[in-house]
Amino acid sequence: YTWPNPQTDILEAIYYQQIGYDGRRFSAFVRTCETGNNLGAGRTNSAEWIRTAYHDMATADVEAGIGGMDASIGFERFRSENVGYHAFTDSLLFFADFMSAYSSMADLIALGAVMSVTACTMSPNRKPLFLPFRGGRIDATEPGPFGIPEPHHDLASHTNSFKKQGFNATEMIGLVACGHSLGGVNGRDFPTIVPVKNDSKFDTSQSVLDNNMCVSNTVPKGVQLSEVITPIPVKPDNLFITINDNGGMTIKGDIRAWHPHAPSFEWWNFTTTVPVSQGLASFTVEVIDGSHSSIHDNGGNGFPLQTDLIPQTQLSCSAVYMGRAYMLNLTVAVRDELNFQDIKLTVPIPMRQAESMVPRFESHVLNMEKTGIIPATGYSLYTG
Numbered sequence: 001y002t003w004p005n006p007q008t009d010i011l012e013a014i015y016y017q018q019i020g021y022d023g024r025r026f027s028a029f030v031r032t033c034e035t036g037n038n039l040g041a042g043r044t045n046s047a048e049w050i051r052t053a054y055h056d057m058a059t060a061d062v063e064a065g066i067g068g069m070d071a072s073i074g075f076e077r078f079r080s081e082n083v084g085y086h087a088f089t090d091s092l093l094f095f096a097d098f099m100s101a102y103s104s105m106a107d108l109i110a111l112g113a114v115m116s117v118t119a120c121t122m123s124p125n126r127k128p129l130f131l132p133f134r135g136g137r138i139d140a141t142e143p144g145p146f147g148i149p150e151p152h153h154d155l156a157s158h159t160n161s162f163k164k165q166g167f168n169a170t171e172m173i174g175l176v177a178c179g180h181s182l183g184g185v186n187g188r189d190f191p192t193i194v195p196v197k198n199d200s201k202f203d204t205s206q207s208v209l210d211n212n213m214c215v216s217n218t219v220p221k222g223v224q225l226s227e228v229i230t231p232i233p234v235k236p237d238n239l240f241i242t243i244n245d246n247g248g249m250t251i252k253g254d255i256r257a258w259h260p261h262a263p264s265f266e267w268w269n270f271t272t273t274v275p276v277s278q279g280l281a282s283f284t285v286e287v288i289d290g291s292h293s294s295i296h297d298n299g300g301n302g303f304p305l306q307t308d309l310i311p312q313t314q315l316s317c318s319a320v321y322m323g324r325a326y327m328l329n330l331t332v333a334v335r336d337e338l339n340f341q342d343i344k345l346t347v348p349i350p351m352r353q354a355e356s357m358v359p360r361f362e363s364h365v366l367n368m369e370k371t372g373i374i375p376a377t378g379y380s381l382y383t384g
């Protein structure tokens with residue numbers, strides 16, 4: 001993808017930046033397929049994340065284009081068809097820390113499933129599976145229909161229910177078998193599903209996983225999933241531009257570089273000051289590795305810098321207490337020659353939803369007031 005793209009940028013970081021500087025540590029909870037003893041004997045995060053993804057998706061009606069991966073499980077945890085609700089509660093609580101206006105709970109549930117599959121196919125004798133991950137799911141604001149398959153249902157009703165979810169009988173068997181090979185334990189407690197439990201060893205279920213764990217791509221009508229998200233080799237991050245009162249513009253930032261043989265990304269930072277009159281529209285990055293040099297130009301046009309409205313972080317502050325209070329005071333330098341009439345700030349604020357533990361982002365729009373000028377730069381300051 002081409003940088004910047006807010007949604008892809010954030011999901012790409014949560015997926016691929018695990019350890020080291022700015023590591024998001026999402027995968028620490030599924031470092032191995034067995035990780036999770038902290039939850040109590042026999043519980044594993046990977047199994048719970050997979051089950052959460054499946055139960056979120058399983059009420060889909062693909063023909064009608066309703067339901068699918070939409071985080072409606074947040075509203076549905078206490079239904080009897082969602083027996084063992086702690087698994088869903090704990091998974092959603094973990095994912096909630098990674099939510100933003102650009103990373104929906106439904107995307108994070110899907111990513112959790114993708115990462116769990118990788119963790120559970122990692123062993124010395126085989127290649128781990130990295131399932132393609134797409135973003136763009138939209139969280140539901142109300143519960144979905146009932147319809148999770150339960151152990152006491154008969155075969156015909158399972159077949160029907162999987163058909164509604166978009167799977168034929170063969171896929172149903174594959175999906176249930178591979179799902180329960182990951183869970184690994186619970187089949188024993190529920191004899192009605194023994195036939196599928198015994199069906200799968202990990203070796204044989206891998207191709208099944210491959211085809212079917214794409215359950216996470218079942219989404220309601222109208223939701224457009226992104227392209228498969230893969231890491232870009234060079235990515236700018238934490239860019240801050242300051243308009244100085246001596247006529248200079250200071251650009252600071254990090255560059256994340258992907259070294260094929262390193263376990264994590266390498267990070268470099270830079271600071272440069274140019275006269276405001278000269279400006280800076282974009283930049284390229286040269287990576288020198290031994291005697292080899294390569295120029296990264298973001299697909300041809302360079303990494304763009306937006307200098308019409310520039311947040312001045314040194315003049316701004318924010319405090320976030322999830323669910324209790326929220327404070328943001330933002331000052332932006334605005335280029336005078338653009339003659340904007342109004343400058344409005346749109347802030348997505350996480351709001352509690354009464355019946356779900358998943359917050360909903362609500363956009364609040366406020367007017368920014370002119371609070372000063374930065375002499376001899378052609379910029380004024382607006383605060384809101």
Ligand code: HEM
Binds near residue numbers: 149150186187
């Ligand atoms: C006929 C369809 C299905 C039935 C009746 C069923 C039923 C169950 C039951 C009763 C449990 C035990 C829950 C507990 O002990 O709290 C379980 C666990 C599990 N199920 Fe299913 N399931 C079905 C399909 C699936 C599918 C399609 C997947 C994933 C693709 C899946 C993934 C899992 C996982 C990973 C666990 C283990 C959870 C853990 O260990 O924490 N199930 N299932």
